[in-house]
Amino acid sequence: MFNNIGELITKRYKWIILLSIIATIFALVGISKLKMQTDMMDLLPAGEPEVAVYDHAIKNFVGMDTVIVAVEGENKESIIKYIQDHVEIAIKGHGIDSITYKTETEYLEKNGLLLVKEKDLNNMKGMLTASSLKGFVKGLNDNFEKEYTASGDSEKLSKDRVEMLSMLSTVNNFVGFLGEKRASHFEIIENSNEFIRGPTYMISHDGKMGLIFLRTSLDLADIEGIGMMVDGLERGLKAEEKDYGVVVTLTGTHVLQRDEMVATERDMSLTAVVSLVLVLLVFLLGFGYLRYAGLAAIPLFVGIIWALGATYLVFGTLSLFTAMMGAILIGLGVDYAIHVMSIYTEMRNEGKDIPESIMLVFTKTGRGVVTGAVTTAIGFMMFSVSSFKGFQEFGIALGLGIIMTLLASILLLPALLMIFGKAKVGVKDRVGNAISFIEHIVVNHAWMTIVIVAVLFVVSLFGIPNVKFSKNMLDVEPVGLPGLEVRDRIMDKFSFSSESSMIISDTLEDAIKLKDKLDDLSSVGIVDSVAQYLPSKEDQAARMKNIDSIKAAVKNNADTNIYAEALKNELLRLEDNLIELSDLAYIGGEHNIVKKIDDIVNSKVLLKTSRNVQKNKARIGIVQNYFIENLQKKVKSVNSSKVIGFYDVPKNVRTNYVGKDGTYISTVYPKGDPWHADFQDLHLAQLRGMGEKMTGSISVVNKMITISGQQGRNVLIYTVIAIFFVLLLDFRSLKYATLAMLPMGITLGSLLGIMGWFGINFNFVNIIALPLIIGIGVDDGVHIIHRYLIEGKVEPAVRSTGRAITLTTLTTCVAFGSFLLATYRGFVSFAVLIVTGIALAYFTTLFLVPSIISIWNHNGNGKNGRKK
């Protein structure tokens, strides 16, 4: 068959070139329409509950995907001014449905106490019913002591982190008014209001970051639309940032999707270019002749263009996995060109003419090249049997890609050689000396070689128990994206984790009950639910009685006496409470709370104010009047008679929680690190135990890890079986099929051991390396055995084929190694694994296979060659 192909090429080479050009033009049209799809949800099987719930949620809830705008500046005044003056104008015309940058102050002032649990209401009673500042500070102290310091436990402090930081900011301002700070009556009244309903704007505790939430119903599948929306928003929002002295950064699912798309496209281009340059350099070093390096590049390019065109036809988009195909195909595709070129140049140097040299290429290496390509393609194609969509696409696209580059190498390259391969070349054999040394070792010291390989293999095996599967999404995410970096800063300043789980409830009652159940879970930090604004009717009824008793205890006017001595003592008690709180926070690792309290305590504002109460009596009297009378007015007017219903909740809030189909969404933020394996298992088991419909990044990544781990293992098993079957068909000998596979078993075991020794973990991207190492690595053994069977001797098989497989291994390694430059950590970890694996496969094959054949020959079990 290979003779026929050789004849066809030597006779019809111009037609082959013409047909290749036509196919390339068609493929280029497809490539121009190919887009990146970086949404991880898109990689999971459609039948997964997480995907179904996510699809349902994305269609129903406006607030499902939010663009978060972080406004950072030196002080909160400039941040608030930017938000007030600029934001609404800047976002116009960019597909935003709603904007939130203020809390619902009116609703919270009116109904805020109905939202507070009875125990907390009781603890707050002293503050709310105070008729003097002395009474208010006493109530504050009592509250701190009952809630926190009496238990000597920082656990509650951690749970209340957000509220505590907000409360400390309000306390800090309040104490300032009593001291030297001059304040308008508006500021004093606002401070008084903040004790009831929290601050108006979403400003961090240190006053250096403000948040704005923009909601869009733009579908995440609309890749182009997302890119345009985020670009437009970014331009608009950043346009005047310098005028306000702030820095604006965007984050959120849509923004990260855009950023990741840009990063992936950059990774694709960079790795493909670096891979190509390095591969051609290796080629040049191997053959030492620029013309042939250039000729080898042409089928490589053409094969990749065909592969990408086929990917467009089959899938329409590139995923996180298929984005790697350019660089992978450069590394693998060039192997076929190397084998063709290696024999071609050898024959030309022996004085054969061009047609004869091409015919000999097919006779000597055609079968080995095709078998090698088929085993590699099987390595990829086996991914297509996986139910993990990411693997399926990767397998089909790369499997097709291998076939395309093979066809280009065995059809187009010889056709091109018919025109451009006239020159004889003086091949510079730079790898020959090293190969001769290996040849000497494996032929003359076969047993010793086998023993050394066995010892190294056994030593490496001890590392295997340390190999783990990472459950951390950050292990695959890109580094250095502004959207990811600001996400970390937001987490730090607001304790607002961007990783969350969404749970859908069918009715309002279910959503409210769910909030109570979630609050009791040990792994849950914050629950964002409509229940925050709307407690159950029973809870409201119970709280109304408490609120009525609080209202009854509120006087109509502030006292005229400031009770200077008592106020002084309460201020000193407040200082003591803050000190104890900060020590609890210090040991509990609540660094933001420590800093906030230390700032207050170290400024000595409480000490100074307490010392100067008498001196500032008149001013404190004025503050008391404004502060307490406002507090009394607000508490008296608070709702304690009308049970609030869903439609009493402000529309802007309602739309965040209720879907178009009348279902309700609750967002759960974890207490611990969701990417820590033990915590992730615990957290998800608790959430799944709620028996509700759940989705979100944590469960999706967990699902991806579980599926990719299972599927990766299955694909590996299928690959080994399928390749072994192909080898049996090819060699028609169990002995040689087993010999070709043996180095792969040793490679896999050693690789796992090395991973364990060096602390390299699997993740859902690099797991794909294992079947590929088998698919790619087995080629080396196939070529050596084929050459041995043709020549009947080990020496030429090692010398001649050894040179070619050294070059192919080098090109494959530099091509995969180019992923080390990627921003996606998943690509980098993949590169580390596959380069190590392929290098191991190469060395194991080169030392082990010829050694075993040598021993067989020595014992008379070898074959004296199939044919010459």
Added chain:
Amino acid sequence: MKKLLILFAFLLFVTPIFGDDEISTKEAEKVKEILVEMENAGDYTTTTGKAVMRIVDSEDRETVMRLVSFEKKGTIEAEDDMSLMRFTYPARLKGTAILTVGDNIWYYNNRSNRVRLLSQSAKKGSMMGSSFSYDDLSAKYSEDYIGKIIKDEKAYYILKLFPNDKGKKFKYMIVRVRKEDNIPELIEYYNDEDLKYKEMKSTNIKEVDGRTVPLSISMYDIEEGKITYFEIDEKDVKYEVELKDDIFSERNLRK
């Protein structure tokens, strides 16, 4: 000191048992024997020592504290076990102390110069933000637990222990006890959903002053993502030293 360590190592919480975990009387008695051996391991009446407590949070931020500790076991006259831990580092915590006498816990903050008797419910919570609870200081495991032997290995007993007190946070714990010295080397805590949420390891087990002691104990709190390491300074551990009762007094806390 050893007692303090083993108690540290042996968090107590509680819930009911039964179902698949029915325990025969014979088995319960055998487990009780092992637990008594654990209590008696390196028995002492008083101990003093110095230790370092390191808390590493989920973001790998580390908080280091040093402390001195005094412990005196209960006697017929004064039944309550007594312990005092006083922080010596960092400066902000220097002098701050925790006194435990029987079921009562006093917390003294040196900076505010206030002593506070902690609420009874505080005992179940975290001790000063660490992964250990105050309850750990008052464990009497032969009295507080019943259980079964899951595995009787050459070097270890693997026990499944259920707390008698139904108010505890955990449903059961799996304990790996070294047969050679009765030290609980590993304790895993499981909640009502059979999910592990805490894990304690004793390492660097050495003979000190005639007693076998784990010089390093770590408690990994999976829910918080926090690990607390409690490491004892080997050269400063002393046993059977004279400790007057007034060391363990509220008045002494302020010294």
